[in-house]
Amino acid sequence: MVFFSFSKLDVSLFLLVGYIILNRYVIQTYFGFSIRYLELVGLSFLYVILRNISLANSLWLLLTIVISGIFQAVYGNLQLLGYCISNHSGFKMTGSFFNPGPYAGFLVSVWSVALGMYLFKIKIISQLQSQTKNDSFLFNEFIKKAFEYIPLLGLISIAIVLPATQSRAAWIAAIASSVILMELRYRFLSNLFRKATIKFQKTAIVLFSVGILSTGLFSIYHYKKSSSDGRIFIWKVTTEMIADTPVFGVGFDRFKTHYMNYQANYFEKNRETRETMVADNTYYAFNEFLQFIVENGLIGFMFLMVTAFILFKVKAKEDYKYLSLVAKTGLFGIAVFACFSYPMQILPIKLVLVFLVSTLSNIDGDTYQLKYNQSKERSWAFKTVILVLGAICIYQTNLYASNLNKGFIVWENALNSHQYGDYNEAISAYKSVYTVFNRDGDFLMNYGKTLAIVGEYHKAIEVLKQAKCFLNTSVIETSLGDSYKAIKQYNKAEAAYQNAINMIPSHFYPNYLLAKFYDDSGQEQKAVVLAQKILSKKIKIPSTAIDEIHEEMREILVKNKKPLGFKN
Incomplete structure (x- = not known):
């Protein structure tokens, strides 16, 4: 059975x-190459595995999550103090992430877990000590110290570094999840309103929540308007x-x-x-x-x-109600962060989410069982088939992952070659992994742009048009404009440049390219009008490149005779 x-x-x-x-x-x-989709498939299998682990092991995994948060917080502090280099030139602190946003999102997902474990540490320690088969005094003492001090250390280390991330979404999520966990643990509001009528309780809570939320959102909005x-x-x-x-x-x-x-x-x-x-x-x-x-x-x-x-x-089993509160609050914190950011693009945050969801499913007291009778011989045959299929899947997955990893290494080498001006080497690298990434918009954009630089305009147009099936940016449009201009398909070039301008009107570069296109193709009036517009355009961030663009626009005006009223 x-x-x-x-x-x-x-x-x-x-x-x-x-x-x-x-x-x-x-x-x-259409469907394109998607790392997010591969992660979804992998996380689905991970969920199945986590569904079958013991609840005692779940508690140890929760502690592991907190430890990972501590390492990230320490790493961020070292970056802030200048001992480690951040992964983004514009920010001093990113942890092991590419910018402070996802870094703060991961920290806040760990924050809820650490706070929940600290608030309910007595129940966790008692439960683990009663379930362990090791009666050693030292081991029980280790459990007590680990589950008492590691969550506290996690809270302190994250509290120190989280404000410095300047992530408003993370701040909101941390405050919201903390208030909920404190209320669930100590019942401050419940005790305060115990003697009041139900109507008064609801009214007071709604007014208080709306007031705090409105004040907080207004302040946070104007902090980085x-x-x-x-x-x-x-x-x-x-x-x-x-x-x-x-x-x-x-x-x-x-x-x-x-x-x-x-x-x-x-x-x-x-x-x-x-x-x-x-x-x-x-x-x-x-x-x-x-x-x-x-x-x-x-x-x-x-x-x-x-x-x-x-x-x-989910109604948790009686002994694990506290764990249900921790998991649900952790998920709530991630959901709050998700309202203002992109945590579902960040694998470490998704790993925490999947673990919390699987934990809730593990402690669900309302489950169903599917059972059927099976002879001993059939049972062995069934298990053998499952093992063989599992082995084939693992082999194919490892093979695909290995090829994908090699492909990403070649792609990175191509990007480096492009950066150093070795465009022929970059194109050779792109060609070698084209079959792997021919549905990835970013890859096709990088490849097409490089082809345009070396003068393979027809091939560049083909690759860039293919890229637009999976991604579109102003970079793709300007590269298309350059390629069409080079082969004298002027209407298409103008349309591509104009589309790039419409995408991001504040950017000077697409406007500059279109003005140069008009000037080079003999459309003097259009060149003069656009040059004037560029010179009067509001500057978002001053730079040397904008100064150079302004200089070239003045040259266009001088060459085509300055219009009446123009001031140099």
Whole structure:
């Protein structure tokens, strides 16, 4: 007799992932190479593995998560003090991440776990000591010290470094999850309103929450106003994407394929607005829920909301109610961060999320069992088939991962060759891994741009047009413009340059390229008008490049005779 135990949460997750895969491969017209999709598949298998570990081991894994947060916090502090180099030239502190945003997101996901473990440390220690088979005094003392001081150390180290990340989303998530955990542990508000009527309790809580939330959001908005305006603008354009494909969306991880086209259309209709100063090339919606709807449609969002509802309705086994509170609050903290950032693009945060979800499913007291009778011979045959299939899958996965890793190394070498001006070597490298990444928009953009630089314009156009099926940015459009200009397809060149300008009106470079195109192709009047516009254009960030562009625009005006009223 074989048993399969599963929960409602398992079923809802299976349906959610199943829908994403179906939508990606069957419903949508295109699908590209996606690291996020490979991570989704891998995390799904990880979830199955974590579902089958003991709850005692889950507690040790929780401690491991806290330890990883401590290492990241220490690493960030060393970067801040100048002992280690950050991974971004514009920021002093990034941890092992590429910028402070995802770094702060990971820290705040660990913060909720560390705070929960510290608040409920007595129950955790008692439970582990009672379940361990080792009666050694030293081992029990080790458990006590580890689960008492490591979470505390995690809280202290993260509290020191988190403010320096300047991530408002992380601050909001940390405060919200801390308030909830403190209330669940000590019942401050419950005790305060114990003697009040239910109506008064609800009214007071709503007014207090709205007041605190409004004050906090207002303060945080004005703390980095331009950044806040940028995100609000992205959300505004994102809603237009949802309106055009509301049912099934555009496909998993294809937000970046379409967003810049919508941004270009927006500025083409609205021209000079204050939003031009906050627009840039964008890969993420800076709100995971909006991006999920864009990519998977309202049907996918319905599956997600059902999963979230089931998740937060999980009734834990009596001995593990505290663990349920820790896991749910940790997930809530990640969800709050997801409203303003992109944690689902960051693998370490997704690992924490998957572990918390699997923990909730493990402690769910309402599970189902599927059982069927099977002879001993059939049981062995079944296990053998599973083992063989498992071995084949592991072999194929390792082979694919190895080839992919080699491909990424070659791609990185190509980027380095391009940076150092060895374009022929870069093209040779790109060609060698083209079959691996011919559905990756970033790869095709890098490859096409390099082809354009060395003068292989027809090939560059072919590769760049292919790139637009999976990604579009102002870089692709300007490279297309350069290639069309070189082969004298002037109408297409002008359209590509103009599209790049519409994407990011505040950028000087696309405007400069179009002005030079008009000048080189003998369209003097258009060149003069655009040159004047560039010279009067508001500068977002002063630079030597802009000074040089201004100088060339003045030369265009002088060459074509300065228009009346122009001042040099």
